[in-house]
Amino acid sequence: MTDSVLDQGPISEARQVARDLRAAREKRERRSRLLKHIFLSLFAFFMLYPLLWMVASSFKPDNQIFGDLSIIPTTFMWQNFTEGWYALRESFTLFYWNSTLITVLTVIGNLLSCSFAAYAFARLDFTLKNFWFALMMMTLMIPYHVVLIPQYVLFLNLGWVDTYLPLVVPKFLASEAFFIFLMVQFFRQLPRELDEAAMIDGCSPYKIYWAIIIPLSLPAMATAAIFSFIWTWDDFLAPLIYLNDIANYTVPLALRLFVDAESQSAFGQLFAMSVLSLVPVVVFFVVFQRFIIRGIAMSGLK
Amino acid sequence: MKKFLQKNAPGYVFLAPWLVGFFFLAAGPILASLVLSFTKYDMISPPQFVGLDQYIFMFERDRRFYKALQVTFSFVFLSVPARLIVALAIAMILDKGIRAIGIYRALYYLPSILGSSIAVAILWRQVFAGEGVLNTILAQVGIDGPNWLANPSVSLYTLVTLAMWQFGAPMLIFLAGLRSIPQDLYEAAEIDAASKVRQFFAITLPLLAPVIFFNLVLQMIDAFKTFNSVFIISNGLGSPADSLLFYTLYLFNEAFKFFRMGYASALAWVLLLIIAAFTFIAFMTSRYWVHYENERD
Incomplete structure (x- = not known):
């Protein structure tokens, strides 16, 4: 019962509002951080995609390379x-x-x-x-x-x-x-x-x-x-x-x-x-x- | 005399390798190529003095010289701003306290470190080929892409995208620059309710001007020197229809394919003057748009 007086009336209300505002801001920031991470990872994937495609293609038979966008080879042609x-x-x-x-x-x-x-x-x-x-x-x-x-x-x-x-x-x-x-x-x-x-x-x-x-x-x-x-x-x-x-x-x-x-x-x-x-x-x-x-x-x- | 030697000996001993290199590999060759540019020289018979003839031919009659200039300038003016804009945008997103920044930084920098390799140029050929990766992707959304490598009106974009892809180094330099902008400026702007756009134009851009300038000069010189990827992607010829006839490639072919060493030297000197002029212009105009922080107006 330390701050019982403060827990009543307008002061406690103001506190509650402040707490809500902070929670809302943190939520907003969390969401914007998450969005940034999603964007940055997608962009990194987009950037590195050609390299990944080349690595995958190095394992594919010649007739499967063109027109095939997958970066996970199904066959492994070590002969390449x-x-x-x-x-x-x-x-x-x-x-x-x-x-x-x-x-x-x-x-x-x-x-x-x-x-x-x-x-x-x-x-x-x-x-x-x-x-x-x-x-x-x-x-x-x-x-x-x-x-x-x-x-x-x-x-x-x-x-x-x-x-x-x-x-x-x-x-x-x-x-x-x-x-x-x-x-x-x-x-x-x-x-x-x-x-x-x-x-x-x-x-x-x-x-x-x-x-x-x-x-x-x-x-x-x-x-x-x-x-x-x-x-x-x-x-x-x-x-x-x-x-x-x-x-x-x-x-x-x-x-x-x-x-x-x-x-x-x-x-x-x-x-x-x-x-x-x-x-x-x-x-x-x-x-x-x-x-x-x-x-x-x-x-x-x- | 003895004292003079004592003072200078260690310095010149350490400088000796560089001095030899400077005279035989830099200063000497630069002057030699100026002299050669006034001669016809095929490496079999001795150089034959022709005065300014080759420069006159270059500027008055050589249409491929103008084509090479046009291709190279288009490339520089498209690729350098594109690369810097992507670099700055990504640097700004990374700057604002993102976790795992190290991983993103490394991933985005990887293309820059691989970019000038022949392997990546080979890859780019296949990405932009008629039935390549890009057109396969475009076909899935119903677009019938052109044959990027065979169509002279779009072939330059293959190299522009390759250059854009390597935005890693300017991004790292921008990141270092953004770090040095005092955060309290943004806090003050926030209190005054300045929008993010306003903050960018009123704080970030002006304070970053020295770094932008530095990147601009560096990337421009770099773009003028592009060679490896062009050589592979254009089959060493600048094809199709000279649309990839970069200046460096033209110079290389004149020298080492047709053995017109004199003419190639003249081309080399013009390139040197162009790069010097661009750097000079950048430095001269910089005082109108670059302000250093500790400078008083």
Whole structure:
């Protein structure tokens, strides 16, 4: 009987009204939240439907693919995968090996060379630093198509065409300015006192880079590694220009060859190989989603 | 002298790989392609100086050059606004304290990460084929869809939808931007009984202007560079009837199919100038519609 006086008269009535209003508002909010979830899930399904359809089609026999909208296959044609794998003159084992080799070398090259440049820009002091930095930022804007032809002439004269050198060597020369930018942003946040303390203890700039900056920058390095992996895995234009022999082909080039040979209309196999080509990227995305999303927010990468 | 070396040595040691790359892979090639653009060069005989001839041919007689410009500009002006509008709409729905936001964010971002792959371009061909997924769906509601890939008047839409489908990256950037708008502004507007529409135009849009601007420039440059999907969807030719003759594809074919390296270099330089001009215009006009928060008028 604590607030017996208040339970009577206009005050208690007002309370009741307030309670009703709040209940009504909560109900309204719950309903609008539910509607949002329904909309968002439907929209997500609509967005992902083509991908799901492709996965399902990769299990269907060729004559069931067109005109069939279902995303749950009734038969499982594993032959699409096993036969597709060996459908071209070389097997996909080789294409995956080639793609993996190029991708791994590219990731290593990008991490090393871009972190070198980023460390110089973020932490060291030298003549013309701002000038070089401005030039580096300008290269961010330059479309690859503009440098493509002279680069091709250069690599042709070096005898590098139909090897992996034109695809890999530039990555060891910090040609991906995006990653330099990303790393500069990250290095700048690290407390300068660390460098200064190490300097007083007699550490050289090289030691500081290796023993302080890199260990503290693992998240930025991870983000750069992941993007570099995904972009290289999907890269098409550079391999298309530089690789001629089918034995050197990467997975995207092999897929394109598959499309050209499509007259036999082996769509099941084509889809099976397409789905497999996406698997490494999807796995990377699922595992490293956190880094990817933070990386975009940090730098506005694509 | 010794002091100068001591000060500069570490910096230039770390910068060395980039410097080599910059001169041999960026600055050098850009200048080289300018020089090549004044020559005829087929990679067999040495370049032959022709002055401005190729630029004159390009602007006065090359109808495919104008076609490529028309296709590319149409694509940029259709796909960039479409992508940004979807991105902003979804970001605004996600922004208002939705549970499981992480899952939606990841699902909506997935197409962006797969979008430039050859596998997705192959998929898109089948979705828009004459008897493809889209037309099968349309047939169920009684619409007889066109053959999207064979009909020059609609073929560009296959690529516009593909671009729209990849709204994930601008969506993430919009989400970060929306987070930084102070909530008390909306509360104040709510008390003044401003409608949601009014709130959007009076609060969200102006405060988001810097982020919109950033996304716009980035997406525009990106759209000009579209290549992989076009190459697969148009059979590498820009077909049907040059309706998918994107500028990058035209340039690629001139260079690596017909080996007109000089002319392709001229095309490359025009592309560089177009992108530079667009970025410049965006920056110049930005002061009329982008206001940064800590700026005093």
